[in-house]
Amino acid sequence: MTQPLLSVRGVHTYYGNIVALRGIDVDVNDGEIVTLIGANGAGKSTLMMTIFGDPHARYGSILFDGRDITHEPPHHIARLRIAQAPEGRRIFSRMTVIENLQMGATVADPAHFDDDLARVLGVFPRLKERLHQRGGTLSGGEQQMLSIGRALMSRPRLLLLDEPSLGLAPLVARQIFEAIRVLNETERITVFLVEQNAFHALKLAHRGYVMVNGLITLSGTGRELLERPEVKAAYLEGGRR
Numbered sequence: 546m547t548q549p550l551l552s553v554r555g556v557h558t559y560y561g562n563i564v565a566l567r568g569i570d571v572d573v574n575d576g577e578i579v580t581l582i583g584a585n586g587a588g589k590s591t592l593m594m595t596i597f598g599d600p601h602a603r604y605g606s607i608l609f610d611g612r613d614i615t616h617e618p619p620h621h622i623a624r625l626r627i628a629q630a631p632e633g634r635r636i637f638s639r640m641t642v643i644e645n646l647q648m649g650a651t652v653a654d655p656a657h658f659d660d661d662l663a664r665v666l667g668v669f670p671r672l673k674e675r676l677h678q679r680g681g682t683l684s685g686g687e688q689q690m691l692s693i694g695r696a697l698m699s700r701p702r703l704l705l706l707d708e709p710s711l712g713l714a715p716l717v718a719r720q721i722f723e724a725i726r727v728l729n730e731t732e733r734i735t736v737f738l739v740e741q742n743a744f745h746a747l748k749l750a751h752r753g754y755v756m757v758n759g760l761i762t763l764s765g766t767g768r769e770l771l772e773r774p775e776v777k778a779a780y781l782e783g784g785r786r
Contacts, residue, residue, distance in 0.1 A: 548611055550575040550735055551596070551703055556605035558588075558595045565591040567759040568605070573703070578729050578736040580746040580767065582780055583756035589739040590632050592756070593707045596737075597629050598622045609703065623652050628701035632708045632739075634692040638681030642672055645680050645691055649698030657700065665694040668724050686717035693724070697734075704728070706738045710745070718742065722749055743780035747771045755780075 549572040558566040565588050573579045583589050595602050598619040607615045614622055628649075637645050646665060650658055666673040669690040675683060680691060689709055696704060706725065710718035722745050728734045740746035747753050750767035755776065763770065770776050 547574065549573060549608075550610055551737065552606075552608040553592070553596065554606045554608075556592070556595060556602045556607065558591055558600055559603050560600070565759055566595065566602075569756075569759075569761055571754060571761065573735060573737050575702075575735055576729075576733050577751045578725065578738060578749055580738045580740055580750035580753045581756055582740060582743045582746060582753060582770075582776075584779075585741075587756045588759040589756055590707055591759075593629065593631070593705050593737075593739055596622075596705060597627065623699060626700060626702040627705065628696035628699045628703070629705040630689075630692040630696045630707065630709065632711065634688045636680040636683075636688055636691050636695065639679060641677050641679055642683070642691055643676045645695050646672075646698050649695035651699075653698060653700045658698075661698050661700065665697050668697070668728065669694050686713050686720070689713060689717075689721055690724075693721070697728070701734060703735045703737065706736060706740075708739055708741060710740060710742045718745065722746075725749060743776065744771070747776075 551573040553569055553571040556566055556569040557564065569592060581589050594600060596607055598617055602615055606613060609625055609627060637648060646662060650661060671687055672690055672694055675687060680688065683691060709721050725736060726749055729736055738746060747767040747770050753767050753770045754761050755763040763773065
């Protein structure tokens, strides 16, 4: 059996004495889009941050391409070609679009910069029109494009996306989901996606997990989870956008 690109096993994460993750098992195979859905406060973003090394898991293990990264610092993890577009975008608001993209490229081979820039601007043509505009003056959708584009500049094998549609108009959210699909299909970038828009996320995903109170409670293909009555009741009623 092929080894997963990302394997999370028995991970417990704490904030002080508060247990945020209670023994998480998740696999993401090379070339997949895997989505994680759940209510606010379920622990989804904590899992993303734990994979990226801040905070570290107190118990359990995280393997990337067979390498144990459980206790590696984030800057080491980034150099392994894992990239993160975090919740809330967290772009450098005082820097221009091109400067933000240059920051994303700091862990990649400089020889590829021009090609990588052209590739990102091909995925997000709007950014090409805004190259010398400060990040903080962009619309919410443009900032999300910039956050993902900055992550792509590091040439990731695994892209961690935390709530990419949060706060966006439905049309812009659909554009973001379409960009994720194209990146996965054309460039074989593996994507682990945390998303509250369960309908679009599960439609997009090859497989998915449901998290409740720091525990994985359901898993299956995206199509299977869309059909589960408990998923429909908790996450899909009135949630199509």
